[in-house]
Amino acid sequence: MATLYLIDGHAQFFRAYHAIRPGMRSPVTDEPTHMTFGFMGMLLKLLRQDRPEYLAVVIDAAGDRGTFRSQIYPEYKANRKPAPEDLHQQVERCVALLKQMSVPVLAVAEVEADDTIATVVRRMRREQPDLEIKIVSRDKDLGQLVDERTHLFDPQSDKTLGVEELFDSKGVRPDQVVDMLALMGDPVDNVPGVRGIGIKTAAKLITEFGSLDALLANLDKVKGKTGEAIAAQRDILPLSKSLVVLKDDVVVDFTLESARVDPGRADAVALLDAIHQLGFNRIAQELRGWLGAHAPKVGSGGGGGGVTSAPAAPVVRAAPAEDFGLFNPPPEDVFTAPALDGLAMQASARGDYRTLRTVAEVDAFVASARQACAPKSAGVPGALLAFDTETTSLNPVSTHLCGISLAFEPGKAVYIPIRSPEPETHLDEAAVLARVGPLLTDATIRKTAHNAKFDIIALRAAGVRVAGLAGDSMVASYVVDATRSTHKMDALSEAILEHRCIPITDLIGTGRHQRRFDEAPLAIAGPYAAEDSDVALRLAIALEAQVDAMGLGELYRTTEVPLVEVLAELEWNGIKVDPDELERQRRGLEVRIGALRARIEQSAPRPFNIDSPKQLAEILFNGPDDSPSGLGLKVVKRTKTGASTDVEVLEKLTLDPTVQTLLPAQILEYRQLTKLVGTYLVALREAIDAKTGRIHASFHQTVTATGRLSSSDPNLQNIPIRSDVGRAIRRAFVAAPGHVLLSLDYSQIELRVLAHLSQDPSLIAAFEAGTDIHRAVAAEVYGAALSDVTDEQRSAAKMVNFGIVYGITAWGLARRLGAGTSNERARQIIDDYKRRFAGIDAFLQRCVQEAHEHGFVATILGRRRPVPQILSRNGAERALGERIAINTVVQGSAADLIKCAMLRIYRELPTRVPSARMLLQIHDELVFEVPACDRVALEAAVREAMEGAMQLRVPLVVSSSYGSNWAED
DNA sequence: CGATCCACGTA
DNA sequence: CGTACGTGGATCGC
Incomplete structure (x- = not known):
């Protein structure tokens, strides 16, 4: 059956604009070309892979402020950004190229592309009922056009969204999309919707009631805040709906025949001329392939004397050596998203996964892995070995291995169980580690894992020191896009490999009846575990290609990947904490808190929950006649849901001579003390590992948007220091007997x-x-x-x-x-x-x-x-x-800088001060534990590494302090 | 039990 | 209406 591809032009333009590294320019005209390059790459991939019979591109006509939507609602799309200048220039270039390829570009004055698309779809549905239509866009508004033969298609992931997928992901039918969108609004286009209702709630309500009208008719059945919000904002809904309904009766000049993909109709000479002018040699080659017999003969000179070969010398910009390339990205001809063809295709099918149960099987696998992964010869690396551990708990320091999975060839993996419900069928830990351990500790075998830090610690707990870590797909994902909401493996697998992983809940269940991994039958645990290392391997391959294409290979390989081991070391070391000191302080503060509670009850006009900001606001700011009643103070500041009672507000009230009550001052003190007890004194004591007597907090490398580390479980990067009562908590962080804690921090980094x-x-x-x-x-x-x-x-x-x-x-x-x-x-x-x-x-x-x-x-x-x-x-x-x-x-x-320092210290300590341990990083500070006798040597070594981490235009200054605990420091 | 808000500890 | 985090309690809804 014939297929018509309708490309949502600006969506793809915009995507290419941001996906491709900027800085590319035509060697001939010096015009910017990165978006054009990305767009043409997408187009050619589509032509090559999907071979559409019909193809058209739809764009907004220039000056789209006069659309019917902005007439009924002037705020519509008022949030839209102005397009950058170099985008506009390249859009014109792309349109010209499309015309030379004889691809129609539909643009209707004062009509948005979505409406033009809707019109074409409706017309084709009437005239060509059997025609398949693929709308190349991810815009959720277009979901309303989906039917049995009309799909949304995303060329980057090759993902198709039809009726079924729409239902699977949102639970709604295409005819319900409009109602859902109206309900949730769209901040990007400034469609109002109901405040507080997001996509989840909107989809749920529309599924439940069937339609917006039915929902509004039965609004009494919607309880709580959601119901109130809808009731309060129901008047806006007809407007919202009219904004999201696509107009399908636009006057547009389009015939299916005009969209027929036909290289014979292309202006091949002009097209290749233009492509060569832009300096796209690879694309020129692909276009020749597409043109086939219609391609001009090489060397024909393009008839009109255009540039067909040997472009002028590329523009090379001088960058001062100390400029680190900050505002000077090198103009490289690279994709940020290299072709993943093949990788993505293997994904949908279950791989070749085996569970090994005998010594002989393990021996055979280890031999084949060594064969494949050992360096081929000097300088020629072997295959990458992906590994993953399954464990009894999520705390790697105190966990036990359930098994290890390994993969060195995409699509194939093994799981070697160590603990399982079928112990008689497999080997014990010693037998497995005796065979697999040598692979893992062999630095010449390049290894990768997803979140290798966890596996490195878990294996270290089992006595195996992993060496030769060459990559980490979680870290690679972070380097590619630090702002991703998650870099978890299953999410990346779906987004990048088009592969849905077996959910862990299939094995261990959910909620309070969760089982441990070693309690799951091997029949499902085996494939699950094997899949982990297979996916880790494939993600590493795909993501590292992106890392390299973005020019971030050095950051990745010389800083981020080596840092994984350093963070594993920090977590492994932990920091000794004195539970008795914490308990003493807690008791002391509890007494003060008890007294404060009593005084607060006296100050307050009526009983209330002191821990509730909402109730406190009522006490402070409601009038005596309101219900619930209050003291009637003037509201200082508002949060988005009511009057604020934060420190700033309470301090202002405390200092205000017209305010008689002692309540604000008492609450301030109460909050300070309860915060210390709850967040620190109690939580820290509970976090002490029973075996080591230390807190082994997690340091995360793939969380922050800026490149900083973060810490959790517990967070050791926010231990109080500013107030005296707070700082006292640091007394509980202690050095082992005969040791001191040494802290060094950058001054004004x-x-x-x-x-x-x-x-x-x-x-x-x-x-x-x-x-x-x-x-x-x-x-x-x-x-x-x-x-x-x-x-x-x-x-x-x-x-x-x-x-x-x-x-x-x-x-x-x-x-x-x-x-x-x-x-x-x-x-x-x-x-x-x-x-x-x-x-x-x-x-x-x-x-x-x-x-x-x-x-x-x-x-x-x-x-x-x-x-x-x-x-x-x-x-x-x-x-x-x-x-x-x-x-x-x-x-x-600054985060880059201290990471460099940490790496240098990690490498130098074993020879310079082998007795020292790195324990914590707090953004500009490093904390070590060292025998008192080696303190001076450590301080010198660390200071040197920190001050020399990078050569900057100003001196780096490091100050230090030490003591038997972190407070004396 | 999870999501969200407020509040607050750090760099 | 300066940035970047993580955690705990209250609250709401499932």
């Missing part, structure tokens, strides 16, 4: 990074002079001598110094400088600052510009963060994008 990146002479000079940086900046800004700087001036300068790397605003600074500082005054301080430190201002602007031009910013090591907010038409959102752009470059570069 982010400001120094800023000085380096901006190369601002004044800031550099201030750091080189080694004076108090806040005082120096104050002297500069206020034009005073260093010795004349007042405390107030220094404090303001400090505030600005911190604020500047967050993307400070006058409003924010004024608020922080305290009452009596006007926005105008704050503005003036910032302006003075930017004038005195013009290099910084220029740098901040470069960050924002970088985000605009490329859609992402990059750190010193080239780490990227997409900043989609920068293109928002919404002012607040765009301002957020600007702050993110600035902060990410500075914070992320």
Whole structure:
């Protein structure tokens, strides 16, 4: 059956624009070409793989502000970002290329592409009932057009969405899509919808009631907040619905025949001319293949004397050596998403998975793995070996192995059980590790795993020291896109390999009746476990290709992958914590809390739950006549659901002489103490490992958007230090007998990074002079001598110094400088600052510009963060994008720096101070445990590594402290 | 029991 | 209406 592909042009243009590394330019005309390159790559892949009979591209006509939607609702798409200049230029180029290929480009004035698509679909349904239609788009609005023969199609993943898939993913039929969209709204297009209802709730309600009308008729059956929200906002729903319903009676000039894919109708000479002009040699080759017999003869010169070969010398830009390529991405001709053909195809079928049950089988597999994975000869690596462990618990330090799975060939994997419900059928731990261990500890065999840190620790607990880690698909995914909501294997497998993994819940169940992995029958546990290493292997292959295509191979291989072992070491080491000290402090605070509760009850007009911000707000801000009644104080600040009762508010009330009640001050103290007890004193004691007497917190490498690490279970990166009661908690973190804790931290790391990146002479000079940086900046800004700087001036300068790397605003600074500082005054301080430190201002602007031009910013090591907010038409959102752009470059570069230091320390310690252990990283600080006698040597070694981690334009300064516990430090 | 909000600890 | 996190209690809905 014939198929018509309708490409949603701008969706694909936009996607290519962001998927492909910017910086590509035509060697002939110097015009930007990266989007054109990406779009043509997509188009050719479609032509090659799907061989459509009919193809058309649909785009919005220029000046689409006059659509019927903006007439009925002026806010429609008011959030839309203006397209970047170089996008527009390339769209025109793509349209020209399409015409040369004789692909129709449908654009109807004042009509959105979606409506044009809807019109074509409806017309074809009437005229050509048997025609298959694939709409190349992922826009959920188009779901309403889906029927038995009309699908949405995503060429990047080859994923097709039809009636069934729509039902599977959302539970709705195509005719219900409009109702669902109306209910949930669309912040991107500014379709209102009901606030508080997202896609999940909307889909559920529409499924349940069948339609929006039925829902509204039975609104009394919808309980709680959801029902109230709909009732309150029901008037907006007809408008929302009219915005999302596609118009299918547009006047559009289209015949199926005009869309016939026919290389014979292409203007082959002009087409290849243009492609060569753009410098796309590979695409030219593919186009020749598509044109087949219609391709012009090589060397014919294109008739009109165009450029068909040997383009002019590429534009090469000079980059100063110290510029680390920050704003100078090399103009490489690469895809960020290299072809995954083959990999994706194998995915749908279950692989060749075996469960090994005898010594002989294990021996045979190990031999074949060694054969395949051992280096072929000097410099020629063998195959990659993916490994994965199954364990009895999720805490790797105290867990037991259930088995190990291994894979070295995509689609094939084995599971070697160690603990299972069928112990008689398999080998014991010693027998397995004696055979598999040598593969894992052999540094010449390159290994990969998904979240290798976990497996490295679990294996170390079993006595196996993994060596030769060459990759980690979770880390690769993070390097490709740090802002992904998750880098879990099953999610990546679906997104990248088009493969749905066996859910772990199939094996161990869910909720409180969960079983352990070793209790699951091998018949299902085996394939599940084998799949893990197979998928890890295939993800590593696919993602590392993306890493390389993005030019991030060095960051990945020399920083992030080696860091996995360092973090495994940190977690393995843990930090010793004294439970008695925690308990003593807890008892002490509980007494104070008890007394406070009593005083709070006396201060309050009636009983209430002190822990409930909502009830507290009622007590403070309701009037005596309201119900529930309250003290009638003036609301200071609002949250999105009511009056705020946060510190700022309570402090203001405490200082307000007209406020008589002691309640705010008492609540402040109560909150401080209960926070310490609940979040730290109790939780930390519970986190102490019974066997080691230490806390083995997790350090995560793939969580933050900026490149920082994060810590959890428990979080050891937010142990109190600012208040005295809080800092006391650090007394419970202790060194082993005869040892000390040594802590070293970078002084002013982010400001120094800023000085380096901006190369601002004044800031550099201030750091080189080694004076108090806040005082120096104050002297500069206020034009005073260093010795004349007042405390107030220094404090303001400090505030600005911190604020500047967050993307400070006058409003924010004024608020922080305290009452009596006007926005105008704050503005003036910032302006003075930017004038005195013009290099910084220029740098901040470069960050924002970088985000605009490329859609992402990059750190010193080239780490990227997409900043989609920068293109928002919404002012607040765009301002957020600007702050993110600035902060990410500075914070992320500082994170790069300390990661380099950690690697160097990790490598040097075994020879320089083998008795020392690295325990914690707190963003700019490292904590070690070392025998007291080796403290001096360790301090020297670490200081040297930290200060020499990178050569910056300013000196790096490290300060240190030590003691038998973390507080004496 | 999970999701969401508020509040608050750190760099 | 400066950034980046993780956690705990309350609350809501399933």
